[in-house]
Amino acid sequence: MTEVYDRLLEHFGPQHWWPAESRLEVIIGAILTQQTAWKKVEEAIGNMKAAGLMDLEALADADRSAVAASTAPCGFYRTKPLRLKGMAAYIRDYYGDVGAFLAKEEGLRDELLSLDGIGPETADSILCYAGDRLHFVVDAYTRRIGRRMGFLSTNNYDDVQAEFHKTLPQDIQIYKEFHALLVKLGKTYCRSSPLCGDCPLTDVCEGSNGD
DNA sequence: CACCAGGAATGTA
DNA sequence: TACATTCATGGT
Numbered sequence: 001m002t003e004v005y006d007r008l009l010e011h012f013g014p015q016h017w018w019p020a021e022s023r024l025e026v027i028i029g030a031i032l033t034q035q036t037a038w039k040k041v042e043e044a045i046g047n048m049k050a051a052g053l054m055d056l057e058a059l060a061d062a063d064r065s066a067v068a069a070s071t072a073p074c075g076f077y078r079t080k081p082l083r084l085k086g087m088a089a090y091i092r093d094y095y096g097d098v099g100a101f102l103a104k105e106e107g108l109r110d111e112l113l114s115l116d117g118i119g120p121e122t123a124d125s126i127l128c129y130a131g132d133r134l135h136f137v138v139d140a141y142t143r144r145i146g147r148r149m150g151f152l153s154t155n156n157y158d159d160v161q162a163e164f165h166k167t168l169p170q171d172i173q174i175y176k177e178f179h180a181l182l183v184k185l186g187k188t189y190c191r192s193s194p195l196c197g198d199c200p201l202t203d204v205c206e207g208s209n210g211d
Numbered sequence: 212c213a214c215c216a217g218g219a220a221t222g223t224a
Numbered sequence: 225t226a227c228a229t230t231c232a233t234g235g236t
Contacts, residue, residue, distance in 0.1 A: 117219065
């Protein structure tokens, strides 16, 4: 697994994840990017900034329709605006600000999971990229690649994450970079089998199908 | 036309 | 517990 990381980093270089100006922006982006191309998330975040919604108070108190107008490029107009507002209201009401919320030592992941619209991957994205916690982010590419490369034996989210946690160095930068690199590899070579021939890791990849 | 994007919630067996 | 469906928009 670590060899895969080394070779991906050498081949693709640093991916500079997570692109954001603040931790709130990471959280918002994590919710907006669900089943949505990142380019659209950038548009939506730009819209939110222009509308003054990149702020915990403003977002929590904003009209759902106003938030929807900004997040429109990301689709899910009935759910995402409510989820963003719900998240903002929760953090504001119970912690005051994002920093205080992310500083919580225990139970932070469970608390994130209790919020509407935040599942395992989104929670770990927030913990890893906004909170600098050692929570590896497991996505569809990660499981597919891990299985093809032969370094993952299970498919369950928590089990896959545990494999990474026990194999990787306890280094937040590696956690951040590795996940970004796996997404980069997946988007570039693992979408359709013909591309596998040009993949830089064909020598350690067992096959192109099996999904 | 089908398929997917830096998933989650809900329903079914 | 393990799948299947729905959510919405825009790109390929």
